[in-house]
Amino acid sequence: MNKQVVVIGAGVAGLTVAGALAEQNIKVILIEKEAQTGGHVRNWDRLFPSRRHGSEVMDFLDSNLTKQVDIRRGVTVSSIVRTQNGFKVTLANDDEIDAACLILSTGFQLFNAAKKEEYGYGIYDNVITSAELESIFKSGKEIATKNGKNPERVAFIHCVGSRDEKVGNLYCSKVCCVTGVKQAIEIKEILPHCEVFSFYMDLRMYDRNFEELYYEAQQKWGVNFIRGRLSECAENPDHTLIIKTEDTLTGKPLKMTVDLVVLLVGFTPSAGTGEIVKMLGLKTGQDGFIASADEHFLDNNTDIPGVFVTGAVKGPACIVNTIADARATAQQAAKYLFTLKTG
Amino acid sequence: MINFNLFVLPFSLGLIYLLIAIGKSWYLWIKALPAHDKVKLKAGIRHPQLMLGAIREVFMEGLIHRKMWLRNPLMGYMHTSFALGWFLLIVLGNIESRFYSGTHLNAPYYPIFLKFFIHDKLVIFFEVYTVPGIFRFLMDFILLFVLSGLFLAIIKRQKSKWFGMKRAAEYQLTDQISLICLWMIFPMRLLAESYTAGYYGSGGGFMTQPLGGFLVSITPLPSDFIAYTMWWGYSLALGIFFITLPYSRYMHIPTEILLIFFRHCAIQPRKWHSAFSDVEVHACSRCGVCIDVCQLNDAGITDSQAVYFIRGVRDQYVPDEISRKCLVCGRCQEVCPVGIRTDSLRLIKRRELFSSQPSDYSFLPTASLSRGESPRQGGVAYFAGCMSHLTPSIIRAMKGIMEKAGINYVQIDENRSICCGRPLMIAGKDRQANDLITANKELIRQTKAELLVTSCPICYRVFREEYTLPIRVQHHTQFILDLVKSGRIPLQAHFKKVAYHDPCDLGRGSRIYSAPREVLAKVADLVPVINECSDALCCGGSLGILNVSQQQRDEMTKISLSTLMKEQPEILVTACPLCKKTFSKHAEIEVKDIAELVYKAIPG
Structure with a gap:
């Protein structure tokens, strides 16, 4: 069976997790509502504390993406339905994608x-x-x-x-x-x-x-x-x-x-996160960010098996920590797919 | 004929005690009135029109309970049946007793226990066309009226929700003893009169006579003994009630009469606790109407409502916390059937507790008008207020409106702003507030303006009540209405659906309800809300309370907001920067000040 992963949101977290999964030959579909990937970093000139240019990080993230990653730009998710084999994700352009596992990397938006x-x-x-x-x-x-x-x-x-x-x-x-x-x-x-x-x-x-x-x-x-x-x-x-x-x-x-x-x-939770929380019935903390299954042991998991969360969707995080978190998420998601195959 | 029996003693002694106690209280309160209040009282008493008005009010509020009827008809009936019923029993009983004794000088107990002494065998109970028959009918009828009220009172104690009251006041021990005695009085009277009528086979009315006959027939004990016991019980219930009355909430009955006379003589609450305050706190009947309207319930606070606070003042024990736990929104004052000024009582207590606390405002800059602003003879002095500085779009709108209307104005608090003083006043710090008031008055004087306009209802209220300014003061809703009416600002309506929130200090505090609505009618489609005008809820941002958490405030704000969203307005409009700020946090629609809407509606 074709085990593919849908990653929603192509900012730092989404790009990293997609790249890391693709490295393990897992098919990834990366969905981004904007015309370009990169999220907030795209607008940032230089990053703290080294004051490296944001574009360097963008280049690095893009370099990790291989053919395995199918990027859909400029499209939003209109519905997510749980199925026997995982999830059916319907996009605003009516494309339907079957996913064995979902990774939410819808990030944050700036406080108004x-x-x-x-x-x-x-x-x-x-x-x-x-x-x-x-x-x-x-x-x-x-x-x-x-x-x-x-x-x-x-x-x-x-x-x-x-x-x-x-x-x-x-x-x-x-x-x-x-x-x-x-x-x-x-x-x-x-x-x-x-x-x-x-x-x-x-x-x-x-x-x-x-x-x-x-x-x-x-x-x-x-x-x-x-x-x-x-x-x-x-x-x-x-x-x-x-x-x-x-x-x-x-x-x-x-x-x-x-x-x-x-x-x-x-940081505030992004509007897109709010919509996906509603579609899946996920739990949020009092701050409005998504609550993971366990802050220490299952910080990339949610209460729904096969739904993972990564990066600032769980709360404020810097780029360094987001990259590390996204790599850990890839590891957890791959493990989940492996248990599906063998189990 | 010797009309005396030992059982009349509890009643008679109780009555003497009660009269002395009331007399003493009244005497001490009147004696303690400040000198010019005494002058007012003396002048008032000599003024027949004032006194007639007072007597009328005593009748309407003390006996009929008009305000209670307006608020809650079931409660109104309950109170009327007790008060008016009992009053009529006394009056008619007196007249009836004169008919029998043939003299005007009866012992006070004689009419009360008339049926014990008189067993008129000549008149059978259904003979209503004779004079004694009419009295018998009336006395029974009124007793039934009182008993119907008692029936309601007992139900109300158990199921206050049936009376539209979510919460009833919690009573103390003395209140409970008094209450039980009060409840005993009329059933005891019914039983005593019935057994007596039954025993003698005559002398009762349409209710007591047949009931007496029935009771005598089913009672195995000698019925004259039972009847005598009941007369003792009746007298004891009256006696104990009278003796406990001055120490229970029922002291409100005689005290409310005095309060009404005081008010008709134009005696007002003072800044500090006075004899008037004493009369007010003793006039509280603890009916508990103030409990349900208090929004602190929404924040889970149930121990500081006006009824409990006033009881604390009467008992001379109010914890600081309770004095501070109040929004000072005026909602309880609005519904109080006795008309007690609950807000001023609360502020008096705060003054006692907090006005001597040291505070240093020496760092405040010396007052002066903002840079380069020359005073303008005859123009407008605009005071935005501290809260408007947190909502600069209101200031921008007001300046825009005044510029477009060609108003000659100067903003007093553009640069070096000084607080109006009201936040300190409602915290009980009048002395400190007066420093600010003096500085602001000097600034206002320097402008040489003829009109002071403020955007903040909090400032507006204190300017009006405490500043004694030689010039007119307007809130910007009134000012804008004048500009619209005089055609100085042309308006192009947008007609969006808007809901209007009455700010506490503008609405209940200053009775300005129509000006904002008239202005809004010109620029928008005003939709109804659940709690309007004097019934409006506080936004939850009140400066009157500082010892609640943000979460408790949020709860009050959410509920207040929900009452405004009934007709799904597109914009929530208010006329207070603090309300705007408070609602903005939770509202899903735009929250705007009326000035912003008007500014936007001026073409060009």
């Missing part, structure tokens, strides 16, 4: 910063998200405010949509702290005279070389880190912004005029 209305995203001209800044870096365009000037003062706001009960997201998005540090350095590289301020609750430099990058930002580039969560942002008639916060280390309220505000937006 407009939900934090007090920060003025979508209301004030010079409030942007970290993703928008990254695409400016990638495009090589000049960093400028809406009236075309180079900013003299930039404020990075940490934890936008993360660790914030008021928007309903209690979890940490893990990658924004170090992204903020990386982007602060990059601003200083391009605009050495620009003052950069980072407003944080606490900086979670949890992985190798993160703390070093944080030191570099302070010592080499003079980025100012101020412990305080932004309370609100207002716009001056000249479109500069007034930000209000409290410097919690000195216990004093603080007010500052800046030219550009960058919101470090966190």
Whole structure:
């Protein structure tokens, strides 16, 4: 019997797991709703902490894909039905695929910063998200405010949509702290005279070389880190912004005029994940991300045999961890297919 | 004829005790009134129109229970039957007794126990066309009326849900003793009168006479002995009820009368606990109407509702936690049949507890108008409010509207904003709030404006109630309505289906219900919601409560939101930045302030 695997979502996790399965001569069908594969990395200029170009990771992931992987681009899944031999996946173009096993790698979407209305995203001209800044870096365009000037003062706001009960997201998005540090350095590289301020609750430099990058930002580039969560942002008639916060280390309220505000937006479960959760009746955690069968022992399995989860579909994760997780998922899926064959 | 028997003693002693106790309370409360309240009381008493109004209200609320009828007819009937029924029994009993004694000077117990002393053999029970016959008929009829209320009361204790009440108030021991005695009074009277009528074979009415005959026929013991025992029981039930009354919730009966007179003399609650507060807390009947309307139930909080809080104040024991656990949304105040100002009582307690806590606002910047803004004679001073700073699209819309209408305005809190003071006030910190009020008043004065407009109902309320400003104050819904009416802003309607949420401080707090609806009618298709106007629910974001968790707030918000979604609106509209912010987190549709809708509807 032809044991094929359907992988939904061709971001870092999907591409890795598909490549790893193909290496073992397992037929993989990789479904991607966008016209191009790569997910969020495609829009990212450079990655923390080494500041390798995102395109290098893309090239590496693509190089793993062999003929065994059948990629369907620009199409979504319209239904999944459990069958005797596994699953029948119907695509929006009416293609039907029989799969012995399903791997969900539908990832995350960025927090909608407009939900934090007090920060003025979508209301004030010079409030942007970290993703928008990254695409400016990638495009090589000049960093400028809406009236075309180079900013003299930039404020990075940490934890936008993360660790914030008021928007309903209690979890940490893990990658924004170090992204903020990386982007602060990059601003200083391009605009050495620009003052950069980072407003944080606490900086979670949890992985190798993160703390070093944080030191570099302070010592080499003079980025100012101020412990305080932004309370609100207002716009001056000249479109500069007034930000209000409290410097919690000195216990004093603080007010500052800046030219550009960058919101470090966190992770939220992707809309596509939500739909697939409904189709299969999967469990999610309180955070809305998919719950695996067991956090230690079966972290790539779900409660449904033959349905695997990998990468940021289970919650915020960086690229390094996502690649490792996807490889582990491939291992688990292959083992499952083997038991089907022999069993 | 000696009309005396030992059994009248419990009643008589109880009555004397009760009259002394009530007299003492009334005397002490009136004596403790602040001097100018005493002046008001003295002036009021000399004003016949005021007094007639008060008497009318005592009759309507104390006997008929009009508000209770409006709220819940079954409960209304229950209260009327007890209060009005008992009152009529006393009045008619007195008249009836004069007919027999031929004098106006009867001992107080005489009419109460009349049937023990009088066995009028001349009149048979169905002779309703004679004067004693009419009385007998009426007295039996009213007793039946009271007993029907008692029947309902007993059912209500067991099955409060049948009365439309999800939760009934929990009672203390004194309340329970009083309650049992009260319930005993009328069945004992029925039995005493029936056995007596049965024993003598006459003297009863249409109910007591046949019932008496029947009871005597089935009772093996000598019926005169049973009848006498019942008269003792009746007197004891009355006596114990009277003695426990001042220590139970039934103290509300005499106290409500005094409260009504106070209110008719324009005596108002004060910032601090006063004799008026004492009268208010003793006027609480613990009917429990305030329990079901309290949204803290949705958050699993069932120990801090107004009825329990007020009982705590009366018993002089309120834990801090209970004082703080209140949304200050005003819903209980709205439904209280006695009209107790539950919110002001709660704030008085908070002031006692928290106003002396030290706090330092010296870091606040010195008040001054924002950069380069010159004061504008006769224009509008716009105060967005702290909460609007968290919803900048409201400020943008308001500025846009004022610019398009060509209003000469200055925004007071554009740069150096100072809180209006109400959040501190509802936390009991009036002293600290007054520092902010003084600073803001100076800023408002500097603008030389003629009109103060705010986007926040919280600010609006405190400006109106505490600031004593020499200029007019409007919430932006009123201001926008004036602009629309005077044609200063042309509107192009979009007619999307919208639901309107009444913010607590704008609706119940300031009685502004029609202005926002009139404005919305011009720009949208307003659909009905489940809880509207004075019955609207709090969004759950209230600043009145700080000791609930975010999850508890979320529960209240979700339920509040569900009452607004009945007709599947496309946009949820409110007129308060805090409500907007609170609902935005959970709503699946857009949440907008009325100003945003209006700004969008201005063509060009």
